[in-house]
Amino acid sequence: MEAALLSGFIKTILPRLFSLVEGKYKLHKGLKSDIKSLEKELRMIAVTIDEQISLGRKDQGAVLSLSIDELRELAHHIEDCVDRFLYHVTREQQASLFRRTVRSPKTLLSRQRLAAEVQVLKKIPEEAHQREKRYRVFAAAGLSSSTRHAESSSCSSGSDPHTLRADLVGIDGPRDELVQQLTEEAEGLTKHLKVISIVGIHGSGKTVLARELYESDVGRQFSLRAWVSATDRGPREVLMEILQKFGRPVVDNSSVDQLTVDLRKHLGEQRYFIVIDDMQTDQWSTIEAAFPEDNVVSSRVMVTTTIQSVANACSSSNGYVHKMRRLGNKHSEQLFIKKACPTKYSGYTRPESKEVMKKCDGQPLALVTMGQFLRKNGWPTGPNCEDVCRDLRRHLEQDDTLERMRRVLIHSFSSLPGHGPKACLLYFGMFPSDHPIKRKRLLRRWLAEGFVEAQPSSSENFNTLIDRNIIEPISICNDDQVKTCKTYGMMREFILLMSTSQDFITLLSGNKVERKYVRRLSLHHHSATSGSSLDMDLSLVRSLMVFGEAGKTILSFPKYQLLRVLDLEQCTDLEDDHLKDICNLFLLKYLSLGETVTSLPKEIEKLKLLETLDLRRTKVKILPIEVLLLPCLLHLFGKFQLSDKVKITSDIQKFFLTEQSNLETFAGFVTDGCQGFPQIMNYMTNLRKLKIWLERSERSTNFTDVVNAVQKFVHDDKEESNDPRSLSLHFDDGTENILNSLKAPCYLRSLKLKGTLLELPQFVISMRGLRELCLSSKKLTAGLLAALANLKDLQHLKLIADVLEDFIIEDQAFPGLLHLCFVLQCATLPTIEEGALPYLISLKLICKDLVGLADIEINRLICLKEVSLDHRVAPETRETWEKAAKEHPNRPKVLLVNAADESESEAADCSVASMPAVSEAKETSPTSEVAVQEYDIQMKVNQGPPAAPEKQKNCADEPSSKDERNPAFSNIGFPEVARGLTELSIAQNGNVSSYTY
Structure with missing residues (x-):
């Protein structure tokens, strides 16, 4: 694991080395050559590590561990060297800009010192290689035993299929649910195979549940039965074992095709029940042909897996996916x-x-x-x-009684594909326990840190962690993307153990930490930092997150040089006076501030690399124009106005015309029609998400500039439909006329309108590509609602109203709608005719006064998979919906959701939510809402929601020194000695290690 992490870390450094050589830093030829040589050295190290991992040599003794430790130190030094150089060059560029000078002598000095340090860094891998060669013979002697130990301790499941019946707890509900799937013979499906997938994290009881069904009276009624394990086996081995379990002769060199024919012939028209345990890849597409779908009567194949996509693939056709639920x-x-x-x-x-x-x-x-x-x-x-x-954490890594739990966690981590997901998973340790983590914010932090090079890569890593059930969704966006998530109990302890033992993060949660060099620092309600006794070098910190009070020591920002991510959203003692120092963090890419901030200084223009600025929790009302002139800014969040004194000068026009704004998300600004944002918007050619509050005022009633700006934003320029443009308009009474001023042709992916709506604006009806629509008004008229049926591309519709007039959803209406949500004060719901909503999979009825089925016949919704009700509905209403769901051919899940989350979801990143969302104001509230939302996604109503979690406490302290860590989780060696020797070597070659100039 240590080797895999190192290889991944090296690969994040390589692009920085390459850009340093190729960038416009005026490096002399010899220095460029040295850097390229160092780059090649790191590439070879990463490739060598990858080859060893692919051969399965995961543990090669103390010598290799020491080499890995030294290499990690080398990689850290290279990263620090490059980043310090970039910091000082950027600082000098900023100083030159304000002094109006061309060059500073210190810039030349920084290049000289970079050259001296690179020379020292080049020698380190050579020395490490020589040491490794001297002791390789001793490492080889211990290789076989250490490898055997690693193999013997490996585990893919952690579940004990032979658990005593008396030890089974909470299994009755899931067992009864799956018994129905084993026995039901719905009309038209009696001669088709059904594949049942059981999916969940390791140790959740999948195998135990499957074994209980296999050994039950129902399971024994099948004429043919077989239980096989897919752990570390390919499709051929799985098919061979099934045939062997049936007593059929198997030739060792039989191909998959031949085994498929043999098994299919043997099964014939018999009724069979086959369990394939622990399937970790999509083997079903290869072996499914072996299981006859025709001429059989209610045969079943059951698959257990930890991977959601594998479960979906196995049960995609006439199947059923059961997700393991946590015990209450x-x-x-x-x-x-x-x-x-x-x-x-x-x-x-x-x-x-x-x-x-x-x-x-x-x-x-x-x-x-x-x-x-x-x-x-x-x-x-x-x-x-x-x-x-x-x-x-100490018990988890050392005590034999927790061995099974430890093996399960190690397997979950080590089986992640590639290095990116591993590094991204460790970053979750920066957040407090039970803290809802927003996906989009997390992805922006990963990008700022350099874990991934582009947005698709960060999304893929996140989706991998979700797919493998290593992190858990709390709420889902309308496009089925996870919106907020969290880590579960034991996995969080493992993440903290791995990330702290590898010096990946440092936590302060109550006690002093004996660690001088810190790269990522997170404070969880810590109060001991107010003094000056904290013995840590903060100049190397890349990420800083504060939850609660930080103290003077931590908030002394001149100490930080290499900071890229600064999250002070929930810092309680940050003051406006700190912001000028923050503006000198020249490498900063992500900045989030909290409610103690009231204004931004003009010096924020120094943050030339800033990509994300999140001010939603602040009290900042007036946005400095300098923010909009930041060349790398991609995402801006808050609710702002421009100062009346701001004029669109020639310099501002020149910036937008020559450099162009890179801003993609602007959510958002407040306007009464006066000059300011609407004029600047015309220059924002990359804008993809826009949020506007329209307010009446005595000084202006002319919204012409706003109309023109919005018109340009929604203009249909015939681009492909993958353009994810999103618009949110909140308007006062009297400003809704702006909607009627917008003309076709228009294009948007997502639209949200909040205000008084008496009719559906014409530009909405004529809009191309609209997939997501949210309408919020005190009253929604029948005419407006009837007009919605003409939106052919609409997939997600959310209606929020106090009063909803009677209307009928007619046959063939909403032909593409997948998700329909009502958030109502009244109990009036539409009449749904036969043939309407033909592909609807999710229906949400958020109304506490809902009585029974409200005349909705869900059997008409042939694709329905999920019904969500207000958690405050009467028990009789809930039971009525549960009964109706059981009688539906798809047996859709009946969930309870929090009404407040649905009505307030506009504060979140997604315009329309199709699953429960944690509202912005409640993101860290230690109430029962998070527990209810988790229940909404993973549990059925008849299981009962989990109790409210206790008030969040400080997380457990990390080990105070590396001596306390077990070698199973940390590298064997003496990194502090290696670091000291390296620094001494650097100091002897030019006294450049401190960079104090």
Whole structure:
């Protein structure tokens, strides 16, 4: 794992080295040659590591670990060297700009010192290589034993298929649900195969549940049965084992095609039940031909997997996907006590175990292993649960009782494809426990840090983590993209363990941390930094996040030089006076500020590399024009006006005409029609997401400039429909006439209108490519609603109103609609005729006064998969919908959602939400809402929602020194010694290590 992380880290450095040589930094020829040589050296190191990993040589003893440790130090030094050079060059450029001078002698000095440091860095891999050669013979002697140990400790599942029946907890609901899938013979489907997929994280009980069904009376009714494991096996091996289980002769060199023919012939018209456990790749597309779909009666294939896309592929045709749900509080406590408490203490008043419940997060394997660990140590009369949880990371990496849990976590991490997802996963350790993490903000941080080079790559890494159930969605956007997510209990502990042991992040959560060199720093409600005793070098920090009070030491921004990501959104002691120092962080790419900030200084123009500026939580009302002139700014969030004193000068026009604005997201600005933003918008050719508040004022009632700017934004220029333009308009009474001023042709992907709407504007009806529409008005008329049926491209529709007039959704109406959401104060719902909404998969009825089915016949919605109700509806109404869902051919899920989240989702990044969303104002609220939303996605109503989580506490402290870390998770070696020697070598070759000039 350490090798894989190093290889990935090296690959993020290489583009920076390349750009340094190719950039306009006026490096002399010898220095360029040295840098290219260093670049080639790193490429060879990364390729060598990748080859060793592909051969399965994951553990090659202490010598290789020491080499890996030295190489990581080398990579860090190279990154620091390049970034410090860029920082000082940028600083001198800024100083030259304000002094109106052409060149500073210090710029030349920085190049000389860069050359000296590169010379030293070139020698380090040569010395490391010589040391590795000297001790390679000793490493080889221990290779076989260490490899055997690694192989013996590997685990792909962690589930015990032979769990005693008495130990099964909370299995009745899922078992009954899947029994129905095994036994039901719906009309028209009696002669077709059904593939049932069970998907969930390792240790969630997939294999146990499948085994319970396989061994049940229902499972034994099938004339042919077979249980096979797909762990580390290809399609050929899986087919061979199935045939062997049926007693059929198999030739060793048989091809997949021959095995497919043999198995298909053997199954014939018999009724069979086959379980394929732990499928980790899409093998189904290769082996599905072996299972006859015709001439069989209710045969079943059941697949267990940790990968959502594999489950979807297996069950895509006439199948069923069951996602494993976490145990609720009651069942979690029951399972934990069963494993933790000896019978003789059954009547003993047990100590509080809420902290254990929180760490285990409803994961059966975590509850079992934690129970066994505490029982071994004498609980309930022995250790306190809070003390154990506080030191859980140390126990997780060292204690044999937690071995199964440890193997499962290691396998989940090591099986990630490539290096990018691993580095991106470790970044989750920057966030506090139970903190909802927004996908788009996370992707922007990854880009700013350099983990990924382009947006598609960051999205792919995120989707990989979601697909493998390593991180969990809390809410989903209208395009089925995850909007907010979190890490679950034990995986979070593992992430913190890995990221801190690899010096990837440093956490401050209550105690002093003995670590001088810090690259990513996160403060979780920490108060010990107000003094000056914190012994850390902050000049190397790339990311800084603060939750709560930071203190003077941390908020001393002149100490930071290489900072790229600065998230102070929830920092409680940041002041406006700090912002001028922040404006000297020349490498900053991501900046997020909180409610203690009231204004921005003009010096923000120094942040030439800034890509994201998030001011949504601030009290900033007037935006300096300098922000809009930042050349690299892509995303700007807040609610601003321009100062009345701002004039569109020739210099401003020159900037937009010559350099052009790169701004893609502007959400958004407030206008009463006066000059300012509307005029500047005409120059923003890259704008893709726009949010505007229209307000009446006495000084201006003319919105001509606004109309022209919006018209240009929505103009249909015949581009392909993959242009993701999004517009959100909030208007006061009297300003809605602007909508009627917009003319066709128009193009938008997403549109949100909030205000008084009496009719649907003509420009909306004529719009091309509109997929997402949200209308929010006190009253929505029947005429307006009827006009919506003409929007042929519409896929997502959300209607928010106090009053909804009666209307009929007629046959063939909304032919492409996938998601339909009503957020209503009244209980009036439309009549849906037969043939309407032919492809609707999600129906949300957010109305607390809903009574029964409200005359909606969901059997007419043949593609329906999900119905969402207001969590405040009467139990009788909920039960009525559950009954109707069971009678529907698709058996859609019935979910409960929080009405506040639906009505306030406009504050989020997505215009229209199709799943519960955490509103901007409640992102960190320690209430039950997050738990309810998680339940909405993963649990059915009849399981009951989880209880409200406890108020968030400080996360457990990280180990105070590397000596406390287990070699299974950290590299063996002496990195501090290596660092000291390197710095000494640098100092002897030019005294350049400090860069204090």
